[in-house]
Amino acid sequence: EVQLVESGxxxxxxxGSLRLSCAASGFTxxxxxxxxxxxxxxxxLEWVSAISVxxxxxxxxxxxxGRFTISRxxxxxxxxxxxxxxxxxxxxxxxxxxxxSAIDGIFDAFDMWGQGTMVTVSS
Amino acid sequence: QSVLTxxxxxxxxxxxxxxxxxxGSTSNIGRNFVYWYQHLPxxxxxxxxxxxxxxPSGVPDRFSGSKSGTSAxxxxxxxxxxxxxxxxxxxxDDSLSGYVFGTxxxxxxx
Numbered sequence: 001e002v003q004l005v006e007s008g009x010x011x012x013x014x015x016g017s018l019r020l021s022c023a024a025s026g027f028t029x030x031x032x033x034x035x036x037x038x039x040x041x042x043x044x045l046e047w048v049s050a051i052s053v054x055x056x057x058x059x060x061x062x063x064x065x066g067r068f069t070i071s072r073x074x075x076x077x078x079x080x081x082x083x084x085x086x087x088x089x090x091x092x093x094x095x096x097x098x099x100x101s102a103i104d105g106i107f108d109a110f111d112m113w114g115q116g117t118m119v120t121v122s123s
Numbered sequence: 124q125s126v127l128t129x130x131x132x133x134x135x136x137x138x139x140x141x142x143x144x145x146x147g148s149t150s151n152i153g154r155n156f157v158y159w160y161q162h163l164p165x166x167x168x169x170x171x172x173x174x175x176x177x178x179p180s181g182v183p184d185r186f187s188g189s190k191s192g193t194s195a196x197x198x199x200x201x202x203x204x205x206x207x208x209x210x211x212x213x214x215x216d217d218s219l220s221g222y223v224f225g226t227x228x229x230x231x232x233x
Contacts, residue, residue, distance in 0.1 A: 035222065037168075037224075042157070044125065044211065044224060044225075045162065045168065045211050045224045047221060047222035047224060048225060050221070050222065059221045061219075062221075063221070095168070100173060107215060107222070108174075109158040109174070110158070110170060114175070115166070116167070
């Protein structure tokens, strides 16, 4: 079955850290760009970060730049999001998404999404 | 604050046609492909339209996308009760060097 499964969410205090994982199966993970997208309670979708097919190119939303790091482990078919210096406004459901693009450095639509993992930043 | 503006809501009766607009700028819609996603809260979003007007396999032809200049639109014809959801446009923004989503439109089937 083709799927993306996120994990690693939970409750963390402001200023704390958390690492999200996204396990991919049913497709050749190494061949596609990937992204993280979040949705805060009562708000719309917000793109967070993207990583190219090779992992050599990464992009971040201004709201997380310098605090979050996206990475991928091709041997484990897993996407990660390391989140540091967390703030209350980072509270959201975090989705990982598979890009249509199989060309390194090119980003396109998200044709597969996980079910999401909830991150709550609160004291 | 999103750089892509959508109407907050749209509605129609079963069988009607509903259109959702998405307004951007030259740095995003004006230069890049537009995508449309359907999202039911608590579930995984679903890709409806890619590259302005292309439908992934399995998406009914009741859904259609178009783009003109710095704006895009999604049309849903033959509205059905299962179409009730939030709809988002999205694209790459060259100035921001990242994806941007629209503000989202909640579609209600009356």
